[in-house]
Amino acid sequence: MIREQRLEDLNESRYQRLEDLNELREQRQVEEKTANRSNEFQRQLTTERYRDELLVAYINDMATLLEKSNGSLTADELTATVARAKTLTILRQLDTQRNIQIVRFLYEAKQLTGIHKNSSLDLSTAELRDIDFRYTAINTKKLNNLSLTGIFLSNATF
Numbered sequence: 001m002i003r004e005q006r007l008e009d010l011n012e013s014r015y016q017r018l019e020d021l022n023e024l025r026e027q028r029q030v031e032e033k034t035a036n037r038s039n040e041f042q043r044q045l046t047t048e049r050y051r052d053e054l055l056v057a058y059i060n061d062m063a064t065l066l067e068k069s070n071g072s073l074t075a076d077e078l079t080a081t082v083a084r085a086k087t088l089t090i091l092r093q094l095d096t097q098r099n100i101q102i103v104r105f106l107y108e109a110k111q112l113t114g115i116h117k118n119s120s121l122d123l124s125t126a127e128l129r130d131i132d133f134r135y136t137a138i139n140t141k142k143l144n145n146l147s148l149t150g151i152f153l154s155n156a157t158f
Contacts, residue, residue: 055098058090059105066109073111073121083111084122091123096130103131103146113145124150132157 062073065083069075073083087106091099106112111121133143134157 051094051098054090054093061086074119087123088126091126099128100131107143107146112147114147120147127152129154
């Protein structure tokens with residue numbers, strides 16, 4: 001009888017240990033998932049901050065170029081080349097929403113219209129994907145005379 005009780009106690013102990021181990025394993029899995037979600041969120045946040053910094057730096061650089069070239073990025077060949085290279089590079093690095101901000105900035109600075117005293121900034125070979133130019137994307141500002149000559153548009157909405 002004592003032996004049976006002892007075996008029963010041992011079995012209960014083993015069973016309890018197994019339950020405890022399973023509970024710990026499940027808890028670790030939950031903690032890992034939580035940590036992974038947190039890490040992914042931090043990565044996304046870092047990426048968003050980086051893209052915002054790129055956008056601000058680009059706009060500041062272009063504003064400086066515009067000031068130095070009396071409001072035209074195409075007034076001379078060097079300025080046009082620098083503006084084109086910077087713009088094509090930034091369009092590849094940024095997401096759709098920020099690319100819309102780039103286009104809006106260039107448009108409002110009269111660099112993407114054919115009616116400015118100089119020609120429109122050459123953005124040929126640029127690729128703009130999933131761009132929505134409808135009024136909600138551009139804050140109800142109409143884009144009259146917008147020149148996107150030579151730009152590859154994929155899934156664009158006007």
